[in-house]
Amino acid sequence: MGENQKARIATTSLAGCFGCHMSLLDIDERILQLAELVVFDKSPINDIKQFTGRCDVGLIEGGCCNEHNVEVLRDFRKHCDILISIGDCATMGGIPALRNTVPLQECLDEAYRDGPSVHNPSGMIPNDVELPLILDKVYPAHEVVKIDYHLPGCPPSADTLWEALVALLTAKPVELPYELVKYD
């Protein structure tokens, strides 16, 4: 299959831990098969920073915890035909969303001033203009843009990601056996 007939795929990690990306790499040698099916556009995997064209599929790891996440996610929505939220952070906010019940100032104080392991004599909270402002709470991806599919898991296993991607790319119904989407 020629490069221009292959599906274009982009990935990003927003308010996530990169665990979902690691899980994607966990497909091991199947990455060669994947390379047969897709070319990677913007992604931390190849370190392409800007979209180079329209993409078929965008994989979103993590929800939105700051304004930059929102910009990136909207950019993905603009460039990708299909967006998939992968992992609990993207689909539900996940661990970062634990702060959602705590007022923002208290979160910052705990992180930079009062936390038991914090050493910060000046008491300064990082506030460089380069730093994106953080949101009042952490939003799952689908609350910010329309998301087409959701894959649960923390992270979804390599097999789950593989089965879902291959089904999508080959236009077949996805078959995810219970073991692949059961998490207790």
Added chain:
Amino acid sequence: MHDDVESTVQRICQSYDNDGRRLMDIVTDLHREYGCVDPEAMDLIARCVNVPRLRVQSLVSFYSFYAEAPRGRIVIRLSDDVIDRMHGYDRVAAAFCDELGIGMGETTADGLFTLERTACIGMCDQAPAGLVNDVVITHLSSDKARQIVQDLRRHGDPHQLVTSLGDGENGCDLIHSMVRNNLRKAGSVIFSPINRGEAIRKALSISPQEVIRAMKTARLRGRGGAGFPAGMKWEFARGAGDGQKYILCNADEGEPGTFKDRVILTERADRVFAGMTIAGYAIGASEGIMYLRAEYAYLKPHLEDVLRRRRIDGLLGETVLGRNEFAFDIRIQIGAGAYVCGEETALISSCEGKRGDPMTRPPFPAQKGYNGCPTVINNVETLCCVTKIMEEGPATFSDCGSDQSSGTKLLSISGDCKRAGVYEFPFGTTLREVLNECGGLEAQAVQVGGPSGKMVSPADFDRKICFEDLATGGSVMVFGPQRNILDIVHGFMDFFVDESCGYCTPCRVGNVLLKQLVERVRDGSGEPDDLDQMRRIAGTMKATSRCGLGQTSSNPVMSTLTTFETEYTDRVQDGPDGQRRGFDLAESVKAAESIAGRPSVHTGQDD
């Protein structure tokens, strides 16, 4: 102080024979004395009745009328449901807050008052209403609210708030309440004149099996909502061995908009207790419990008195009507403000002195219920029908009604109609006739069966009130053209969010999600996807919740998505470029902008 608490706890526990199954009563009595059950009291109770402390604590935390932290000597609870809101709940609540100088859920600094909101207290025909300790206050207004606070500050006695008495038995010394029956239409069954003792006499003159057969011939179905055939339920219990069995009367009446059992208990308590006794005879039980919702505690002295008189007259006791082989007595179990306790297995747990957690069925209560024994649970109205069937014979009873629903049905009608109140109609009456009688024909929608029922549009007003068509436990809420349907749905979801016991995730979480989605659509930031999402969540809740609450709590949404679809579709649209309309970046960075002291670099291009 310490000794004082200790001796009080000991005295109260002693009065219930230190029986752990009476934990509800113990905790209720302790609240009467101290307004709360604090950790120290929990320790003491646990020791007295010999149960793990955790059980006491989890009980106290479960019921909304119990508290761990001290509250005011006078607790004012405002009934907050859709009907109360339509009649000015917000203004009344604001007046109470203002006059007391506290917010909702707070206690005044002098420790005199606590102000709370609570779910429907069964007074929708005289809304807005509330409770001051056990005293019901009705037809509230902001002026009245201020007057009530001023009066209470002066005399400190909730009972003195009752200056004008309600009709019928509401005016008797033992009830002494301003509550009105508003009995607009007395039919041939429930509110017909009663000949005390006749039904029991007739029942005892035939065999228990024949009594059960009479219920079957009368085709009596349960009035609490589900419509299960009473005779069949009794037969199961009768056939479940020869040991101890129980009759439970469900007087929890928690479905918002339902208040017919209250009027029965006020005017025809004898008929209910007779029904319990007959059921006891039929299944072979010697003990009955009436589970009375805490909101109706003001009726308890009256009910106790009816029981006392029945004992004197030989209608209850060791030898009912002098029959040595039939002993039967009844106690009243008071609840503590939890709608889910109306669900039969939760009701049993509550009677056993536990949290009102529903249980997985089977086993059904008829096999294994109260104290693990076969138990029949019937609604107040069902038990009234039992008595009537014995009085006049099953044929007379089943002559009235529709094909699959015999007899009459009590409806409690409230909302935008001229004559709110209780009506007894034969089953099979059309909704249009009902609306005609109560003066509610201008309605744009009628909620039949409470929040877990159906929202009916005018196109369906010719449908019939009966189990095979429009089933209802009795709640009929009328909504005029001026009402916003989505506000109503949102109010119903509020109720379910509050009342879910939290055991199953689909119910605990699903209700919150549905409420948020309705809110989003109502407020104009919804998208077409949201409607699919609602349907999916509702499907999961229905299929995977453990009890009837979670299985039906999506009905307000699902029912209106069908009959009032345009209320939703007119309000939703897709966001630009796949962006969610419900997400507002400028709004969500506001807090950070003020903390960081610099504006967002992204929000400019946002709009």
